[in-house]
Amino acid sequence: MNRITARRRHPLARYAVLLLALALVGGFYALLAPPSERADAAIASGRADDVAQGKKLFEQSCASCHGLNAEGSATGPSLIGVGAAAVDFQVSSGRMPMSNPGAQAPRKPPAPWVNEDTVRQLGAYIQSLGGGPTVPSKDQVDATKGDKAKGGELFRANCIQCHNFVGAGGALTQGKYAPPLHEATETQIYEAMITGPQAMPVFNDSIITPEQKRDMIAYIVGVREEPNPGGAGLGRIGPVSEGLVVWIAGISLLSLAAIWITAKKRQAHK
Known part of the structure; x- marks a missing residue:
């Protein structure tokens, strides 16, 4: 009995009891915690893994232009604060990594290492550096939930000066x-509006609301899926422009025909 009492009075006994109690409480809490809290913990852990993997991808494929810490350099701008949406737009469309520096990064097939997972990881890393616009949800870009008529009004008011009334694109200075929108996905169209890539201005939610953005996506998707009623539409550059080309071609053919007929008559008279 004296031995047991002596052990209880040992200076480390209280700490052992405290550690045992904490372990028991932690175990019971893990078993009884609501599923939502456990899911949040799993999501947070997954995000940390994405950030770590994204940093490795950045160092391998992006740091040579954008700096080791994404602070920017002489060949590439800073990526701090651009957000995951900008990464998703640029990388998924093949614009980045940029093989040949120039006035504008063209759309091209994505790099071999690019897939849904790597884009998400790279975006998570850039998002962790300074925040910024996030990748929109599927509901935000669902063209079937948008109003084509309202979207057409908004597109004509804000976009046709550069992209043409059917999204065929056009030259700038x-x-x-302004690239054509025929190959852009609904998500990429939304991301372009909130990040302002290249020479495009940013249309944040205070300028064009998320609902209006979805309406514009519905219009763009609807127009490019419609058959061209004019046959060979010359890239659908516009009815006036297309009509002018047809008029010039028609007048030229008529003039040549008139010259040929006149020449034949003169030869007959001789």
Whole structure:
């Protein structure tokens, strides 16, 4: 009995009891915690893993232009604060990594290492550096939930000056251009509006609301899926422009025909 009492009075006994109690409480809490809290913990752990993997991808494929810490360099701008949406837009469309520096990064097939997972990981890393616009949800870009008529009004008011009324694109100054929207996904269209890539201005939610963005996506998707009623539409550059081309071609053919007929008559008279 004296031995047991002596052990209880040992200076480390209280700490052992405290550690045992904490372990028991932690175990019971893990078993009884609500599923939502456990899911949040799993998501947070997954995000940490994405950030770590994204940093490795950045160091391998992006740091040579954007700096080791994404602070920017002479060949690439800073990525701090651009957000995951900018990464998803640029990398998924093949614009980045940029093989040949120029006035504008063209759309091209994505790099071999690019897939849904690597884009998410790279975006998570950039997002962790300074925040910024996040990748929109599927509901935000669902064209079937948008109003084409309202979207058309908004698109004509804000976008046709550069992208043409059907999203065919057009030339800008200093070697830049507004790209055609035929291959852009609904997510990429939304991301372009909130990040302002290349020469495009940023249309944040205070300028064009998320609902209006979805309406514009519905219009763009609807227009490019419609058959061209004019046959060979010359890239659908516009009815006036297309009509002018047809008129010039028609007048030229008529003039040549008139010259040929006149020449034949003169030869007959001789």
